[in-house]
Amino acid sequence: MKVEKIAILGGGNGGITAAADLTQKGFLVNMFESQRFCKDLQFIKKSNQIAMEYKGSKSVEKINLITNNIEDAIKDCQIVMITVPGMGIEYFAEILAPVVKEDQIILINSAPAMASVRFVKKAKEMGIEKDFKIGETNSLTYATRAYVNEARVEISLKAGKVYLAAYPSCHTDEVFNACVQIYDCFVKADNVIVVNLENPNPLVHPGPTLLNAGRIDYTKGDFWLYKEGITEHTVNIVKAVENEREAVAKALDIQLEDTKQARINRGYFADEDKPLHELFNTSPVFQYIKGPASVEGRYIVEDISTGLVLWSDLGRILKVPTPNIDSIIILGGTLIGRDFYKEGLTLESIGLGHLKNKGDILSNI
Template sequence: MKEERQVEKVAILGAGNGGITAAADLGHRGFEVRLYELPRFSQNLDPVIKRGGILLKNKNKEDFVKPHLVTSDIQKAIDGAEVIMLTIPALAVEEFAKVCAPYLKDNQIVFINSAGAMSSARFINVIRSMGIDTDIKIGESSSLTYGTRVINGSEVELYLSAKKLLFSAFPSRNTPEVLEKCKCLYNSLVPASNIWETTLNNGNPETHPGPCLLNAGRIEYSGGEFYLYREGITEGVSRVIKAISKERKALCDALSVKYIPTEKRLAEIGYCEPLEKLHEQYRRSEVFGPIKGPLSLTSRYFVEDISMGLVLWSSLGKALGIATPIIDSIIMLGGSLIEKDYWLEGLTLEKLGLADMDCNGLIEYVS
C-alpha cells in the first residue's frame, strides 16, 4: 500500500540547473512534478520535451525520469500543487511573483529554493502590490538544495543533495507549518530564526564576487578554461572571504541571528570536508572541483551575488551603523569591471520598504 504524504504535487518554477535537477530528483522519488519556465525562456524546456524526460546521474547510478507536466503555462503548472517551488536566480523573484500571482490559491505553500536574498518578502510585496490577498504561506532556504550541473538541457549530474540547510518562513511565526510541508521534499531543512538568518548565511555573496574579482584577468584570458574553486581560491584569496565573513558576523550579531562560519557551513551542507584551511576545503571538494567557470565578468557570480547579496549586506550595515569596508570595496571594483552601478541597481533596504526601520523594527518585520 502506498504511503500517504502531506505533499504529492509539486510545481517547479524555473528550468535552469536547479529546476531541471529538482524535477529529476523529486520525480525519481515519486512526486507528481510539473516543470515550468517563463514563455520567453521556453527553449529551456525543449531538450526535456524532445527527450521525453530527464536522465538523472547520481553516484554511478542512472535513472530516466518523466515529469508529469512540462509547460510554459503557469496556470496549468501550479493548479492543484501543494507546494510551488521556485528554483530561480534571486534577480528573477519579482518577475515570477507577477506571473504566479493571479493563479495562487489559498493554503498553497511557496518555497523559494535558491540563494537567500529576502526573497520571500519580495515575493509577498509583489503580490500584495497587485491587490492579491490569497492566503498562501511562503518560505525560503539559505541556498539551493543541490550541488549540480545540467548537460545539454536534459541530463543531470547530481554532485550533492544538501545535508543541512537553513529554512525560514516569512513571517517566521509560520515556520513550523511551512517547514513541515517542505521537509516532505527535503529532510535536510532545519529552522532558522527568520529570513535575515537565511539571507546572511547564503554563502554565494561571500564566496563568489571577491575571488572572482581577484581572478578577473584569468577569467577573461582563459576563454572558459577556468575553475574558480580549484585554482582561483588560493590561501591569499581565502583571506578576503574570511574578511567578508567577519563583516557578515557583525550583521548577524546585530540582528541576533545565528552566524555560521564559512568553514562550518561548507562542511554542514556537504560541499567539503571539515579541513583546517579554508582554501583547501574548496580545492579538495569533490562537489566544487568539477565546476568550471565563471566564463565572463557578467556571470551571476558577479552580477547576482553583488547586486542581490553584497549590496543588501552593505545597505543593512549602513542602517545598523556597522562598517563594511571590504564588502563595499568589492561592490565598487566589481561594478567598475563592467561599468555597472551596483549601488543603483542592487537590492537595498529602501527597495524592500525598510529604509526607516531601526534594528528592532527590522527584526519585528520578519517575525
C-alpha cells in the same frame, strides 16, 4: 498537510534536477515551461522523461506534466517551487500571485535574494492582498548539471543542510512542515534575514573573482575559481567579508555558521583539518566547477547586487562598519561600469525602508 503533488517553476539546472529527483521520491511533479526562465525542454517533452545520475546510480523518471499554462501547472499542488535566479522573482510574482491559493506553499529554492519579500511586495503592487505562505532557502538543494539536449541530469551533490524561513516568519512552521517532506535537509531559520546572511555565494564569489579579473579576461573563461583562484592570499578577502558579515549578524543577535563548518555540513568540504583555501581547492564538489567565464557573470553581478549590497545596507542601519564589503561593491562596479548601490538590494528597495533599527527588523520580518 500531506505533500503529494509539486509544481516546479523554472527549468534550469535546479528545476530540471528537482523534477527528476522528486519524481524518483514518489511525488507527482508538474513542470511549468516559462519562455523567460527555462531551458529549451523540447527533448524532455518528447517523452516527458529525464534520465538522472547520482553517485553512480542511474534511473529514468517520468514527469507527470510539462506545460506553459501556469494554472494547469499548479492545479492541486501542495507545493509550488520556484527555482530561478533572484532577478526572476518579480516576473514569477506577476504570473503566480493572481492564481496561487492561500493554502498552497510557495518554496523559493535557489540562492536567496530576499525573494519572498519581493514576491509579496510585487503582489501588493498588483493589488493582490493574499496571505501567502512563502519561504526561501539559503542555497539550492543540489549541486547539479542538466543536459537538456540529452534530457538528463548529473547530480554531484544533494545538500546535507539548507536553511529555510518564511516571510513573514509567523508562517515558517507551516512552510517548513510541508517542505521538509520533500527535502529532509531543511533546517528552520528564525527569519529570512538569517537565510540571506547564510547565503554562501556573496561570501566566496565576488572578492576572489575581482582579484582574479585579469586572469579571467586573459584565459577567456579557461579558469577555475575554486581550484586556482582561491589561494593562501586571496582567501583573506573571504575571511574579511566573513568577519563583517558575522558582525552584522551579531548586531541582530543572529549566530551564523562559519565558512568551513557550513560547507562541511552541506557536503561541499571534506571534514579535514586543512587551511580554508586548500579545502576549496580540493573540495569533492568545488574543484570540478569551472569558471567564471566572464567578470560580468553572476559571481560579480548577482552576488554583489543581491548579496553584498544587502549586507552593507544592514550594516549601515545597524551602525556596523563593512569596509571590505563596501570596497568589493565599489571596485566590482568600477570593473564592469555599474553602480551596484543603486541597482542592488536594500531594505528601501524591497519595501522595508521603514525598518530603522534592530527592533524594527526583528519584529517585522
